[in-house]
Amino acid sequence: MAPAGPSSCYPSRSQDLMNLDLSERQRATVGVALTILAACVILAAVGFVFWLLAKFVAEFSSVIMPLAVAAIAALVFKPYFDLLQRRLRLPPALAVAAVFASILVPLGAFAWFFGAKMVSQGNDVAARLPELIDAANRNLRAQLPEVIAFFERHGLDKALDSAIEGGRKQLVDGLQTFGSGALSAGAGVLSFVGSALSWVVLPVYFGFFLMADGWQLDRLKKHLPFLKPDTRDDVVYLIQQFVDIIVAFFRGQIIIAFLQGLLFAVGFSIVGLQYGFLIGLALGFLNIIPYLGNIVGLSVALPLALLQPEGGWVRVGLALIVFAIVQTIEGYFLTPKIMGERTGLHPMAIIVAIFFWGTALSGILGMILAIPLTAFLVVFWRLAKEKYVQELV
Template sequence: MNSDAQRSGGLDLTPRQRTTVATALTILGVIVILGAVGLLTWVVTAFLGYFSSVFLPLAVGGVVAMVFRPYYQLLHEKLRLPMPLAVLAVFLSVFVPLGAFGWFFGALLADQISEMVTQFPAWWERLVSQARQQWPEVREFLETNPWALRVREAAESQGGAIVAGLQQVGVRAMSAGRGVLGAVGGFLSWIMFPVYFAFFLAAGRSVSADLEHYFPFFKPETRRDVVFLLTEFVNIIVAFFRGQLIIAFLQGLLYAIAFSLVGLQYGFVLGLLLGFLNIIPYLGSMIGLGIGLPLAYFQPGGGATTLVLVFVAFVVVQSIESYVLTPRIMGSRTGLHPMVIIVAVFFWGTAIQGLLGMILAIPLTAFLVVFWRLLREKYMTELV
C-alpha cells in the first residue's frame, strides 16, 4: 500500500492525520488573511491620515448629501424639478438658513468670546490669589504626608527627563510653521465642498445596482454578500449622521439655555459649542465638564454654588439626551454599547490620525460588527 502511494506521488495519511493537517492549514490561512487585512488597514489608514485635508471635505460632502438625499428626491422625483434646480434648491434651503442662523447669533457669540478674552486676566489673578491663600496648607500637606513625599521624590528623580522634554519645545515650534501651511491647504480644499455636495446629491442611481457590476470575479452569492456589506455601511452612515446632527443641535440649544439660566458666564456660546462637538459622541460632554466647572467656580460672583448648579444643569441635559433624544431620534441603529462608542472614538481617531477618524468612528465600528456577524454565520465553521 505504501509503495502504491509512493508511485502515485501522494501521502498515505490516516483520518486523524488528515484532520490535523486540515486544521493546521485552516489556522495558517486565517492567520495569513488576518495579516493581509491588518496590513491593508494600516496602509489605508496611513494614506487617509496623510491626505486627510483632501479626503475630509470629500467625506463630509458625501455624508451631508446622503443625509439630505430624501429632500432632493422629493424635489426632483415628486415635484419634477430639473436636476440642476433641485440641487440648487436643496443647497439654498439648507445653507442659507444656516448662514442666517450664524449671522443672527454671530454678534452674540463674538461679544461673549471677546468678553471672555478680556476677563481672562481677572480669572488668572483670582486663581493666583486663591493659590497663595491655600499654599501654606498645601505645603504642610506635601511636607508631612508620606504619599506626597513619595510623589515629590519621584518628580525630583525625573527632573532630567522633564528638562529634556522642555528642550523639545523649540523643535515642535518649528513644526508649527508647517502646520500653518497645512491649514491653508486644508482651507483651500474646503472650497470644493459645494462641488462634492452637488455631485453626491445628483448621483441618482441605486448603490446596489452599481456595485453589482464592479465585482464580476466573485461568485453570485459572494457578490451579494459584498454588496450587502457596502450597502449596509452606507445605510449606517446615513442613519447615524441624520440622527446625530439633530441630537447635537437640540443638545446644544439645551446646554445654552440651561447654562444661561444658572448664571454661567458665556454659557450660551459654551452650550452651542458643546452641542456642535457632540457630533462626535461624548466629546462635547467630556470637554464641557473640563471647561464649564472651572469657569463656574472662578467667574466673578461664582463659587461652589455656581459650580454645583452648572453640574446639575449638565447632568439634566445629558440625561435628556440619553433617555429622550437618542432613543427617540437614533433608536438602536448602531447597536453599540456606550463604552464601545468611547473606545471606538479614541481608536479610530488615533488610527486615521485626527478628526476624520473620530467622525467616522461609529459607522466604521458598526460596520465591523455587521461584517463579523455575516462572517460568523455564513463563512466560519468549527475547526475541531
C-alpha cells in the same frame, strides 16, 4: 522493454504525504493547525492593508477630509434631493440650489438670533483672558484654602504660582502670535492655502455627489460579474448596510448635537455660568463625536463654575444639575426617538471605538467615522460568521 526510471521505482514525497495513515484525532489537529495558520496569514494581510490605508489617510487628510464630509452630507441629503426632483420636477441644478438654500437659511437664522451673543462672549473672553486667569487664581485660593495651605507647608506655593504664571503667559502669547506664527514660513503658507482651498471647494463636491447617478446599489451588481451571485449579493448588502448606518447615524447625531447645544447654552445661562451660552453651543457641536462634548464640558464648565467671580461649590452643583438634566433628556428622549438603536453599540464600545479609530486614522476624521465603521464591522462579522466561517473542530 525499457527499464523503469527512478521516479517509477520510488514513490514521490508528495505521494508519501498523501498516503500517511493518520488517525481521526491527528487529522482534526492538522486541520485546526492549517486553519489557524491561514487565519494568521489573512489577519496579517488585513493588518498590512489597514496600515497602508491609515498611512494614506494621514498623508492626504487635507484632501480626503473635505471629500468625506461632502460624501456623508450628500448621503444624508440625497433623499431630500430626490424628493425635490420627483415632486417638484426640478432639474438637478435647481434641486441642488434648493438643498443649499434649505441648509443656509436655517444656519443664517441661527446666526441672526444667536450670532451676536456668541461673538460678544468670544471677544470678551479674548480681551479679558489675562484678567480671567488672575481672577481664577485668586478664587482658587479662596475656594480651596486647605489645598493652598498644604502647598505652603511643603514649599510648593511658589512652584504653583510659577506654573500658573507660566501657563497664563504661554496661553496669552500663543493666542497673540497664532495668526502670524501660523503663516510665518513659506511652507506654512502653502499648507494653509492648500488646506483652505480644499475646504472652499467642499460645496462643489457636495453638489457633484448629490447629482451623481451612482448611488443606486442595484447597478453595482453589473460591475461585479467576476463574483458568484451569492457573493455579489452579500457585497451589495454590506455596502447598503454601511450606507444606511452612515445616513442614520449622522442624520440623527447632527440633530441631537444641535439640540444638546441649545439645551446646554440655555441651562448654563440660567444658572449663571460665565460665557455659558458660548460654552453650551460649543459642547453641542463637539457632541457630533459622541461623548466628546460631555468630556470637554465637564473639564471646562466645572472649574469655571468654581473659579469665576461669584463662583463656588453651589455654582458647580448647579452646572452638574444642568449636565444631568441634558443627559437625561438626551438618553431617554432624543436618542431613542431620533436615532433609536440603529448602531446597536454599547456606550463603552462607542468610547473605545472613538479612541481606536481616532488613533488609527490619525485624527478627527477617524473619530467622526468611528461609530459607523464599528457598526459596519459588527454587521460584516455577523454575515461572515453565518455564511463563511465554519466550525474549526
